[in-house]
Amino acid sequence: MSPLEKLTFILMGVPTTLAISILSFFLGLAIGLPLAFIRAYGSKPFQILVDAYEKVFRSVPEIVIMLFFYFGFGSHLREPFKNAFFTATFVLGLRSGANQSQIFRGAIRGIGEEQMVAARSLGLSRLQAIVYVMIPQTFIAATPGLGSEYALLVKDSSYAFIIGVLEMMKRADVVRKVTLDTVFPYFAAAFLYILLTFPLSTYLDMWGTRKKKQLGL
């Protein structure tokens, strides 16, 4: 295998790596945003549940959760956990939900109760105030944090290799096994991970910081 052939073989894993990262990011968003608002405005029992969820997923290594879902649920429940791609995305999404809940909660706290009171004074319901006043500001305030979260997911998508998903990391490892070249494949993978994470998360960080400053958030 020439270096170009090796690189091409590894590059073919990029779509899978990106698919896992992006899908789990949005699953994490769908979980994290509501959880953050439940944590901020929900009743006490719900707040405790959210807290427990965050603690579990932020304390247990995702590799443990992934193996548990894939081999544990996979062998007993079979579909959909028998599917390694699904399991990897699902588990990373659950973990990202816990992270994003914290990111959004910080943003909500920063925006403060005043915006809520002002919205309610116009006659908006609590839900309307959340949708039209709190969420837009929460997103802007959370953008830098969400950029880091995306980078984290791209990196952690490499754990999917343990359960056999043919993504970038797995492909680099295959090249190593076939060619016995122990340097180039990992070096190429490392470089590609930088390329996939750094520009976008840096852009989001800059955009969010500028927007926050512009709006005085």
Place this chain on the structure above:
Amino acid sequence: MAEIVLECRNLWKIYGKVVAVRDVSLGIKEGEIKVLFGPSGSGKSTLARCLAMLTKPTKGDVFLRGECLTRPGVDLNKARARIGFVFQHIWLFNHLTALGNVMLGLRRVLKMSKEEAEKRARRALREVRMEEWADHYPAQLSGGQQQRVGIARALAMDPEIIILDEPTSSLDPELTGEVIDILRELAKKGTTMLIISHEMLFNREVADEMIFFDEGRIVERGPPDHFFTMPKTDRARRFMERLIKQTARD
């Protein structure tokens, strides 16, 4: 006799062990302007917020045109939409332009179409002389301009009464004038208002009744001249003396 728009009867607000408002009864009639004043921490803001049902009173009742708002099952969102509120610290929506701030309630609460809401919002901004600033975000406006947008936001909803909680006290002294001018115009138009204010010249000019508030209760009330000439209670007299000295110094 003019109808009472907003009223509270035997209203109490207690936070833990602190009694912020004790047994206050107060009504504002159609077209009337009442001014509430008194030392900071005396519970004026809390009373204002209870009247607007932004805070639930601990005891007592609030009535909007005779309809009790403190009974269970009342649609408070509807009631709040009929009561305008202007905040001491302004609290514009940071992510929306001046126009967007004024339009939000029109669109989402009064359910107006976009065109209709925009027309009405621009008219409200014109009334506070902020029309040219419609596309600016709050962070791009001065404090006085922000507060004028805050007034437009309340005004656009066409409320039956506007409650203003120290609308100029968070502003730099040179910016209070532009806000006071707007309030003076509202007063001339016969807008029903409850204003918490220590701008004594303004108070004297527009108030139908002034209410001296201290330690959570009404200490003394009467027409403005009453306070400027012969307040009955020691506390009101001392407070007036301090304010007048301060105004003279400014």
